[in-house]
Amino acid sequence: MLKSEQVFKPGAFPDYTYVSREFDSPNISYELRLKQAMKISGCLTSLIGPSKMGKTILCEKVIGFDKIVEVSGADFTDDIDFWDVVAAKAGLPYDLEVTKSTTIKDSIEDENYKKTDKYRLVKDKVIEYYRANELVLVLDDFHYAIPEKREKIAQQLKDAIRREFKAIVVSLPHRSDDAIRQNSDLSGRLSLINIEPWCENELKQIAIKGFNELNISISDKIAHKIAVESLTSPQLMQYICLSICTLHGVDEKKVEKIDESKLEKAYRFTTMNFDYRDVVNILSKGPNTRGKKRNIYKTTDGQEVDIYGLIVESLAKNPPITELHFNDLKDRIDTLIVGEEKPNKKALRDSLKKLQELLNTKENIYKALEWKDDKVYIVDPLFLFYLRWGRN
Ligand SMILES: Nc1ncnc2c1ncn2[C@@H]1O[C@H](COP(=O)(O)OP(=O)(O)O)[C@@H](O)[C@H]1O
Ligand SMILES: [Mg+2]
Structure with a gap:
């Protein structure tokens, strides 16, 4: 028997309630669109959409947990080297320092040369490692990186994607993605995907799928009501459904169907997770x-x-x-x-x-x-x- 928390997952990958959505026209799924974008070698994929709309989940679904390497914009503070982070997250030894640099005279003037040399070698190795293992870098929440860093990262990525390094940059709409989308160096080398807010019918699927998995019947009317309250957010839908389960005690006893009179209490109960x-x-x-x-x-x-x-x-x-x-x-x-x-x-x-x-x-x-x-x-x-x- 499945537990409700395995079915409704507001904070993680929803194995049992994953819903695939389609663009309006042409009618293709987001998954297919992302897959296609990643096939185009030499291009960087820019995935944009409002917070909590399923950007990260979509990447995880399409790439799979064995091939995805997720880093966050927040991982890049000013003094951290991009490739060091990208290497470490993929499980490569952090210090790829190459013996070559020791042959260089240890004078102050050589410091810079030594640094860039090491740097280039690290970068080459990381790119090669990603390619050989078919890894895909998902640079998530790019808006969290400080603006100066974003430009530098864009520069690094531009060079890497030419060498078939696969990367997706995920970000919120509005200016935070300028370093990518407005970057003239990257023009013609971008696959753009915009994630739209969820419509009611798409949100409903989450509830219908999930309660189905739990063998609980839910009327179309109730699913619709919850979808309206979920306000375009699949995460909110997952939260509310989980609260409904708790209030009905579905993990403790057999529950036949969802009781409409418990909905408002479930909404109030759900807000306990948020502090505004x-x-x-x-x-x-x-x-x-x-x-x-x-x-x-x-x-x-x-x-x-x-x-x-x-x-x-x-x-x-x-x-x-x-x-x-x-x-x-x-x-x-x-x-x-x-x-x-x-x-x-x-x-x-x-x-x-x-x-x-x-x-x-x-x-x-x-x-x-x-x-x-x-x-x-x-x-x-x-x-x-x-x-x-x-x-x-
Ligand atoms: N395709 C989907 N099907 C069902 N639920 C989803 C889907 N995408 C997202 N969710 C729900 O929304 C939550 C937030 O999604 P996430 O991908 O982290 O948002 P974002 O990265 O856009 O901020 C997920 O943990 C999951 O509960
Ligand atoms: Mg995310």
Whole structure:
């Protein structure tokens, strides 16, 4: 008998609930697309998509655990040599130092020469090792590498791929991938793959597959409901399904079917894994007013909040949407307020702008939300999920 945690795996490779997705047109799967990209020798594959959308899992699926070598952008601090890391992760001896360098005179002037010489030899060996063993380097979360390092890495990769070194660079959308995609040295040598957010039907498959494996029946309606709450994220889907299993006690007793009345509790239970309390606080407080008083509004939920509180509350409302146009936000806010007085459009736009400026000064976890092109984007689906279910 399978246990629920073997079936639903929010943090690891989901053997039993892996779902294959297709591009809209032409109708080919992501797996096939990635396979094809890797066949083109001399090209670097750039895989881009929002956080937690299955980029790493896709690489693992296509390449397989015996051939994949995963390194993270975070592994490259300033003083670490790219090829040393790439060698070490593949299990090559860390110090490939070659005897040749000892024949060089040990003077200060020779230091540099010695270094580059050693370096070139290490690089040659690593490339050869990868080729001989058909290994594929997945440079994951490239956005974590510091910008100067990204340029240097791109340079190294450019040279290596010509020699049939296979590599995939994985990164978030927006500028973090500029070193690769905007690099003129690499133009014509890139295979580009963009991972789209998951649609409801794709998310549903995870629940249907998993409960099927556990011999529990789940109605289409329930699978659909969970998919909507999962907000385009397969990871959230896996989390919620696992919570549902725990609440039903599926590993302790025979459970026939999923009980719809337990869903909301499962959502709340799931939020215990996420901590966005500080983020919510910062957002609903807004920027420092320097003593100026803000208008206070009464909401249909019986709260008294200012304009920043209204923004946060309205994002949490139904239906959950990760991309909200200004007019829709304004409508949501107006409906939320009890009474005639509503904030005007200008004030609302100003507040959104200030909120964005405030977030720009904060650490990454606070960048859950973005205001641009007259839209509010919720960049981090887990944050929206927390807003909806984590606060009471
Ligand atoms: N194809 C898939 N089928 C089912 N679940 C998936 C799939 N891809 C991702 N997931 C779920 O989402 C989680 C996060 O995926 P991951 O690849 O780590 O995201 P990313 O690398 O884009 O941040 C996985 O641990 C898994 O639970
Ligand atoms: Mg990843």
